[in-house]
Amino acid sequence: MSETKKKVALRSAEWFGTQDKNGFMYRSWMKNQGIPDHEFQGKPIIGICNTWSELTPCNAHFRKLAEHVKRGILEAGGFPVEFPVFSSGESNLRPTAMLTRNLAAMDVEESIRGNPMDAVVLLVGCDKTTPALLMGAASCDIPAIVVSGGPMLNGKLNGKSIGSGTAVWQLHEQVKGGEISMHDFLAAEAGHSRSAGTCNTMGTASTMACMAEALGTTLPHNAAIPAVDARRYVLAHMSGMRIVDMVWEDLRLSKILTKEAFENAIRVNAAIGGSTNAVIHLKAIAGRIGVPLELEDWTRVGKGTPTVVDLLPSGRFLMEEFYYAGGLPGVIRRLGESDLVMHKNALTVNGKSLWDNCKDAPIYDDEVIRPLTKPLLDDGGICILRGNLAPRGAVLKPSAATPELMQHRGKAVVFENFEHYKERIMDPDLDVDKDSVLVMKNCGPKGYPGMAEVGNMGLPPKLLAQGVKDMVRISDARMSGTAYGTVVLHVAPEAMAGGPLGIVRDGDYVELDCANGKLNLDISDAEMAQRLAARAEEHVEGAKSGYQQLYINHVLQADEGCDFDFLVGMRGSKVPKHSH
The missing domain is CATH 3.40.50.2300 (Response regulator)
Known part of the structure; x- marks a missing residue:
């Protein structure tokens, strides 16, 4: 020894x-x-x-x-x-x-x-x-x-490699857009996770x-x-x-x-x-x-x-x-x-x-691990956004976004929650075009307890049929790392915690500026204050019980890591001795 x-x-x-x-x-x-x-x-x-x-x-x-x-x-x-x-x-x-x-x-x-x-x-x-x-x-x-x-x-479909998760989003959009049949969509299941x-x-x-x-x-x-x-x-x-x-x-x-x-x-x-x-x-x-x-x-x-x-x-x-x-x-x-x-x-x-x-690690394929002189994206750092719509921050993944949309101003199409989104997005009469900004509320840590991965909202079928592939989407939710698109996530504070996301209305102009880290709702400070005050009076959280209630009561916001307030910190390994 x-x-x-x-x-x-x-x-x-x-x-x-x-x-x-x-x-x-x-x-x-x-x-x-x-x-x-x-x-x-x-x-x-x-x-x-x-x-x-x-x-x-x-x-x-x-x-x-x-x-x-x-x-x-x-x-x-x-x-x-x-x-x-x-x-x-x-x-x-x-x-x-x-x-x-x-x-x-x-x-x-x-x-x-x-x-x-x-x-x-x-x-x-x-x-x-x-x-x-x-x-x-x-x-x-x-x-x-x-x-x-x-x-x-690797997943396999029609002799080609497909990626788990990512293929689901792609194939589902293709089904909704009429590009592939439901039979082909379901046939992909077996080779997706093999x-x-x-x-x-x-x-x-x-x-x-x-x-x-x-x-x-x-x-x-x-x-x-x-x-x-x-x-x-x-x-x-x-x-x-x-x-x-x-x-x-x-x-x-x-x-x-x-x-x-x-x-x-x-x-x-x-x-x-x-x-x-x-x-x-x-x-x-x-x-x-x-x-x-x-x-x-x-x-x-x-x-x-x-x-x-x-x-x-x-x-x-x-x-x-x-x-x-x-x-x-x-x-x-x-x-x-x-x-x-x-x-x-x-x-x-x-x-x-x-x-x-x-320092001596071999690199066998410069196509997969590219040289710094030939990157997939010049700046892949997570984009942190702030502004009157996200006072405590929001995030966007540049490597999954459409470059042309990373500086964008458009009219909001608003969904009050995920259920409302699912109902409304399919409406052929929805007032939306390719320049609209899809905004979903109440899907943050408290609002949809746990902050589900629903931020990468699927596009309206009527726009998919026109060939639209991406739109700016904003929410207080998360998205799967397998997903893609110009998606603004983790807006903090979340709508359910009284954040400004909760007061966005259809037709409001929203401005995204990734280059300068800005996310703003184009209304006056006075209008913002008035709307927030009105929302505070009407806002009532849904009744929960058990672990979900503990979660809602103690979860921190996205910018703080969504841990429980009473769990932050190192408590060490010491434990009182028990005498039998």
Whole structure:
């Protein structure tokens, strides 16, 4: 045993390391699983936090993934204990997995703090599980390493590759526009999701896997290895080995999740054409670890960063090609070799700096990971907007938008909520043209509890039939990272919280100016004040109960990360000793 090991007091010893009544009982109860006595003698106990669920199809292969993590832990001299937490998967969970992200984070935090573990491996996949597990672990601040489940194989339709999620939006628009038949639309289902794994586009799951790697919380290449590639299981095994050493090195999350790490992640998000959801999730993770992160940081750090990863929904390829081209280490090498500011010395979970991990990373395909001189987009930084319509900010993803619409003024066509949108958008007599701005209210954190991914409103069928492909859309909702279009999201404060979005009327002129970060409603200050006062008098929130009521009462706004007000901050891993 090294000198380092001797100096580190194992947290699990508070349970298993005493020869009194409590130690007897803790060990005895664990031994009913057939665990021999020597496993309790000075070995790090490693928790495996598993979001496996058959109702979260992206994570349904995690039983096998966990077994490979266990092998690595055992090989390195640790003892693995696997435990389940709430699995917040986006594909099935209604109204949205975002509603239960904070619930999952609470589950993770209390499971870690209350149980005898010295470190934890976080098994994440479908998009909300990544931030939820990092949030919970960050609040406890013990050694932790992230293992993602990996993206699914390329979808296939008519012999061509199609992207999960993105293909759904495209095919549905084509059905509504009369370009394809309903038969062809339904026939695409089987080839759309043909292996285990998360969405194979640069959706929120792939984005957050990249964010976890850019933050330094994973081993290199974690983000992009396909779920069914044997190398995914090798990475799981190596992560299991590494977490044991992290215990002896006392390499806790607070040493990795620094302000520099978050700035690296913001830069990487621009380079990969990442999801707008990353803005909310990174803010929430930063809030747990105690790092100040503001919307302005996205402009200050990300602005001017070219998008070099040519992936759907922004580009052409899918996650399989991204991994074969060199994966995220290749992207970080591209950025680091340029004059773009990267914090090269940021520490990662393998004990090396981010730059040491990536400086010699091979890049095999310049079409997928483009040179900085030939980017997909010159400036892929998330566009932060402010103005009288979004006093606390809104976001837009330039790599998914139509350049001609990023400076636009048009008449508002207003939907009071998502149900109203669904009713009204199909009306052939709807007063709308290609220059109109679609505005949807009451879909934010409180308004549509959980802030569902409905911001990428489908266009009116009558305009689709005319060949219109994109319009400016504005809401307090989110959108899937697999979606595309000139879509303004996360308007804060939301309508349900009394924000100005709630007073927009049909026919009002709305002005979007991405170049200058502006989003304004073209009415006078006096008219704005009058409308807001009138809305405040009539505004009544719908009755909710149970967890939804807790959520509405305590959720913060989008610019604050949508965490609960009482969960922000690091509470550590100390827990009162229980005497049986």
